[in-house]
């Protein structure tokens with residue numbers, strides 16, 4: 282153990298810019314893994330993550346590097362999640378490091394999220410090494426990319442080096458630069474001080490329970506110690522500590538400056554909060570590491586089994602997912618339209634999508650997901666504050682004094698050609714407020730907006746990509762809650778309120794959205810023997826209306842089912858569910874209708 286020779290780094294890169302390839306190359310050059318095993322071993326993330334090109338959780342890796350200066354350095358490479366939903370996790374992983382390699386694909390240029398993560402690294406006082414990857418590609422444009430990096434994050438153009446993770450050219454130089462310029466962890470704390478260790482990640486193992494990924498800032502820890510997790514003041518006895526080389530390898534102890542894992546009989550991943558500080562029960566520090574935040578869901582949606590009998594199965598699957606996903610929350614709920622299900626909280630839309638897909642793939646459960654909603658804060662006339670995650674539980678407009686909704690800071694990097702359309706999308710279609718524009722290199726601009734998260738989570742990303750033919754990239758970050766002129770719109774079918782169809786909309790779009798929804802519903806609800814009015818209601822008046830004409834007798838046989846049965850080959854379990862009609866008063870509403878309308882606003 283010589284902390285002078287430890288280097289703790291992260292690699293900041295956009296998806297597909299070559300992070301995995303670079304780490305593979307480093308592992309190979311330092312003979313850390315047999316080549317044959319490389320793919321399975323390093324960053325052996327879930328199949329889904331690989332397909333999507335996102336890594337949410339991957340193990341850190343320790344390598345030993347024989348430097349040109351004659352020393353053997355221990356380099357820990359800590360991975361960071363590659364998606365905007367996980368910004369907090371990224372910041373905690375960076376907090377475990379002294380340096381970061383900013384890796385940019387020379388044929389792609391800098392993407393918005395890379396800029397954000399680089400700023401996070403700067404906030405954590407990391408030494409940043411800029412590198413351009415894929416210089417072997419004939420269409421790569423290293424000089425332009427270097428200018429972009431200089432404009433966006435202020436790294437000197439002369440300090441940015443070039444490499445090819447594929448051929449290995451330049452990788453040796455990068456390793457030399459890491460050991461030369463990234464500080465050792467010595468100045469951050471000593472092994473003689475009280476134990477202070479950061480939890481930067483955690484996973485659940487069937488046999489071992491929760492495995493904490495940690496960076497020791499001061500003191501040391503070994504098997505048999507009783508540790509205290511400071512956020513919730515809980516204690517556990519340590520049964521094993523070790524390092525990632527790259528598979529888990531037990532060691533005697535972990536000491537200041539080192540990165541490794543701790544197993545301490547923790548059963549519930551919610552006990553091991555990312556960002557929390559670990560200390561010793563017998564000799565505790567009184568000062569926690571800075572930056573701890575409790576993770577809070579940003580987006581809620583209802584999750585329902587297609588058919589009531591799969592409710593129990595769904596509950597078990599969610600419990601299993603939760604073992605490894607502290608950010609996922611769920612509580613049972615009942616909706617008159619959908620029956621029994623769960624209200625789930627997610628960090629963002631990608632997180633939500635991942636949960637849905639894992640339920641489908643790993644547990645073979647088809648679920649119906651209702652439209653996602655942000656968390657609104659309402660101040661009632663009685664003075665009481667109420668948080669609402671489900672539009673159908675929104676208090677009536679008359680009882681509300683003020684409504685607040687979450688806003689985000691949105692950054693978009695784009696070639697200037699698409700600027701006009703992106704401004705239009707963000708400001709006109711999406712209620713965003715333009716803040717400023719700046720240049721990045723010769724061919725790109727950065728647009729800054731502030732925008733309601735409710736508008737961002739629907740289809741902003743897809744629209745932005747379509748408008749810019751894939752060239753623009755975005756990143757957003759929650760800023761605050763702002764007072765907003767929102768209203769609850771209630772839908773009446775045949776004069777009866779249907780709770781599951783209520784939605785929240787901004788005053789300026791209330792008419793337009795209501796119009797679309799009543800029209801859509803009149804398409805989706807089959808004709809009955811009587812005329813059915815469909816109405817949207819807000820602030821004491823009907824703001825949109827459409828009518829389903831009464832049925833003529835001779836077509837009765839054909840009408841039921843027709844459109845509803847067509848798409849059903851896909852998912853068997855869901856099929857049973859969709860056939861069901863919900864009886865609302867005297868009107869039968871197909872479940873499809875509940876879902877289709879949720880997609881409109």
Ligand code: GDP
Nearest residue numbers: 296297298299300301302414415418445446447
């Ligand atoms: P990650 O998503 O950042 O981990 O990216 P990967 O390492 O998976 O790389 C994405 C793609 O770029 C893969 O097809 C790699 O083979 C390719 N790639 C990575 N580095 C280089 C490089 O230096 N040159 C070339 N030509 N291709 C590369």
